[in-house]
Amino acid sequence: MQDKLFEFISKYITLNEDEKNALLSLDLFHSVKKGTVLLREGQQSLDSYFVLKGCFRVYYIIDGEEKTTAFYTELDAFTPHCAINKTSSDYYVSCVEDSILLISNAEMSVEVNRKFPKFDIMCRMLSEELLAKQRIDFDEFKTSSPEQRYLNLLQKRPDLIQRVPQHQLASYLGIKPQSLSRLRARILEKKI
Amino acid sequence: MQDKLFEFISKYITLNEDEKNALLSLDLFHSVKKGTVLLREGQQSLDSYFVLKGCFRVYYIIDGEEKTTAFYTELDAFTPHCAINKTSSDYYVSCVEDSILLISNAEMSVEVNRKFPKFDIMCRMLSEELLAKQRIDFDEFKTSSPEQRYLNLLQKRPDLIQRVPQHQLASYLGIKPQSLSRLRARILEKKI
DNA sequence: TGTATTTCTTAACTTAAGTGAACGATTTGT
DNA sequence: ACAAATCGTTCACTTAAGTTAAGAAATACA
CATH class of the missing domain: 2.60.120.10 (Jelly Rolls)
Incomplete structure (x- = not known):
C-alpha cells in the first residue's frame, strides 16, 4: 500500500x-x-x-x-x-x-x-493539474445533456456505475434518480 | 495598473x-x-x-x-x-x-x-484556492436548475450579465439562447 | 431468518428545455 | 450612412426532466 x-x-x-x-x-x-x-x-x-x-x-x-x-x-x-x-x-x-x-x-x-x-x-504541480482537469470536466458537463453525461461517465469511469448507488450517481449527473432510471431504459431501448 | x-x-x-x-x-x-x-x-x-x-x-x-x-x-x-x-x-x-x-x-x-x-x-496557494473555489462553482451548477443558476449569477457576477452577449451567457449557464430569453421573461413575469 | 428500511423502477402528469423558424433590433464593416 | 451580418426575442411544437405516487427488489440489522 x-x-x-x-x-x-x-x-x-x-x-x-x-x-x-x-x-x-x-x-x-x-x-x-x-x-x-x-x-x-x-x-x-x-x-x-x-x-x-x-x-x-x-x-x-x-x-x-x-x-x-x-x-x-x-x-x-x-x-x-x-x-x-x-x-x-x-x-x-x-x-x-x-x-x-x-x-x-x-x-x-x-x-x-x-x-x-x-x-x-x-x-x-498536483493542484495545477487538478485545476485544469476539473475545468475540463466542468466544461464537458456544461456542454452536454444528462444522457451524454451518463454515456460519457460510462466511458471514463465505468467502475463508478458499478460501485456507487444509483441515486448518488443521479445527483452527480445533475438529475433526479427517476430521470436516471428512465434515461438508462431509453438507452437500452435504442441499443436493441 | x-x-x-x-x-x-x-x-x-x-x-x-x-x-x-x-x-x-x-x-x-x-x-x-x-x-x-x-x-x-x-x-x-x-x-x-x-x-x-x-x-x-x-x-x-x-x-x-x-x-x-x-x-x-x-x-x-x-x-x-x-x-x-x-x-x-x-x-x-x-x-x-x-x-x-x-x-x-x-x-x-x-x-x-x-x-x-x-x-x-x-x-x-493560488491554484489550491482556485481549485477549491471552482469545485464550489461546479457543485452549485450541478445542484441547481438553469433558472437558479441565472439568479445566482445575477447575485454573484451582476457585471457579467451587462458586459457579455446573451448567447454566450446562455451556454455558460448550460442552456440555449432561446431558453435564456424565455427564462428571463418568466422571471420578470413572476416579479410583477 | 425475518422484518424494516432503503433503493430502484415504472407510470401518469406537469413543467421546462430543445428545435426550427420568423422578425425586429443591434452591431459591424465599408 | 447604409447594407450586411449578427443578435435577441417570440412562437409553436417536440422532447426530456421534475414530481408524485406506488410497488418490487435489494439491503441492513436485530
Missing part, C-alpha cells in the same frame, strides 16, 4: 530514503469503514484526503435531500474548501466503501513542506 | 523592490483588442493569462456551434489545460472587451521561480 503512494509521488518528484521515512513517520494511513462520515456540514477541519483503496464522496444536504457532487477513488486527492479557507464546511464527506485513505492535516503539511521544499513543488 | 498587480500579489506573499523589478522586467503587460483570439483549438501554447482590466472567455466549437464555458474578468488568473499538459488545446480563448492582460509563458515562470522561490509558494 505504501508502494502505491510512492509510485504516485514519483510521477512528480524523486524522494530519497530519508524523505520517504519522514513521510511514513507521519501516521497518515487510515482504514475507514463504509458509511463513516469524515467531514460534516458546519465542521471546521484542516484534513486532506488521498485514496489508496476504496471510494468516498462529497454531498450536500439541500432541503433535506442529499446531493452528491463528487466521488474520489484510487489515487484521487481532495482538500476540502474549509481546510483552505479556514471556514466551516458546506458539505459532508463520507466513505462509500471500506477504504484505505491517507489523511493529512494542514499543520502537518506546513512542517513537512518546511523540511522538504520538494513537497511544495509537488503540491503545486 | 502595476499597482493592481502588486496589490493582488500582496494577498499571498510580500515582495521587495528587487523582486518587483524582476517581475516588471519581464514585459508581461499587454493591451488586447476586443475580439482578439489568444488561443485556438489545436494550438500548442504555454501562455498563462491574468486580467488587469477587461474580460476574456473560453469557448469550444462543437458541431459548428460556439459553447462558452468560462469568463475571466478583473484579477482572474487562467492557465489553459494545454500549457500544463503540453498538449494541443481543445478550446479557444478570446477577448470579450478591449483588455489589459498579463501574459506569461511557462519558460518564463520556471526562470522566475528558480530565482524567487516565493513565486512558487504563491502559485501553489
Whole structure:
C-alpha cells in the first residue's frame, strides 16, 4: 500500500530514503469503514484526503435531500474548501466503501513542506493539474445533456456505475434518480 | 495598473523592490483588442493569462456551434489545460472587451521561480484556492436548475450579465439562447 | 431468518428545455 | 450612412426532466 503512494509521488518528484521515512513517520494511513462520515456540514477541519483503496464522496444536504457532487477513488486527492479557507464546511464527506485513505492535516503539511521544499513543488504541480482537469470536466458537463453525461461517465469511469448507488450517481449527473432510471431504459431501448 | 498587480500579489506573499523589478522586467503587460483570439483549438501554447482590466472567455466549437464555458474578468488568473499538459488545446480563448492582460509563458515562470522561490509558494496557494473555489462553482451548477443558476449569477457576477452577449451567457449557464430569453421573461413575469 | 428500511423502477402528469423558424433590433464593416 | 451580418426575442411544437405516487427488489440489522 505504501508502494502505491510512492509510485504516485514519483510521477512528480524523486524522494530519497530519508524523505520517504519522514513521510511514513507521519501516521497518515487510515482504514475507514463504509458509511463513516469524515467531514460534516458546519465542521471546521484542516484534513486532506488521498485514496489508496476504496471510494468516498462529497454531498450536500439541500432541503433535506442529499446531493452528491463528487466521488474520489484510487489515487484521487481532495482538500476540502474549509481546510483552505479556514471556514466551516458546506458539505459532508463520507466513505462509500471500506477504504484505505491517507489523511493529512494542514499543520502537518506546513512542517513537512518546511523540511522538504520538494513537497511544495509537488503540491503545486498536483493542484495545477487538478485545476485544469476539473475545468475540463466542468466544461464537458456544461456542454452536454444528462444522457451524454451518463454515456460519457460510462466511458471514463465505468467502475463508478458499478460501485456507487444509483441515486448518488443521479445527483452527480445533475438529475433526479427517476430521470436516471428512465434515461438508462431509453438507452437500452435504442441499443436493441 | 502595476499597482493592481502588486496589490493582488500582496494577498499571498510580500515582495521587495528587487523582486518587483524582476517581475516588471519581464514585459508581461499587454493591451488586447476586443475580439482578439489568444488561443485556438489545436494550438500548442504555454501562455498563462491574468486580467488587469477587461474580460476574456473560453469557448469550444462543437458541431459548428460556439459553447462558452468560462469568463475571466478583473484579477482572474487562467492557465489553459494545454500549457500544463503540453498538449494541443481543445478550446479557444478570446477577448470579450478591449483588455489589459498579463501574459506569461511557462519558460518564463520556471526562470522566475528558480530565482524567487516565493513565486512558487504563491502559485501553489493560488491554484489550491482556485481549485477549491471552482469545485464550489461546479457543485452549485450541478445542484441547481438553469433558472437558479441565472439568479445566482445575477447575485454573484451582476457585471457579467451587462458586459457579455446573451448567447454566450446562455451556454455558460448550460442552456440555449432561446431558453435564456424565455427564462428571463418568466422571471420578470413572476416579479410583477 | 425475518422484518424494516432503503433503493430502484415504472407510470401518469406537469413543467421546462430543445428545435426550427420568423422578425425586429443591434452591431459591424465599408 | 447604409447594407450586411449578427443578435435577441417570440412562437409553436417536440422532447426530456421534475414530481408524485406506488410497488418490487435489494439491503441492513436485530
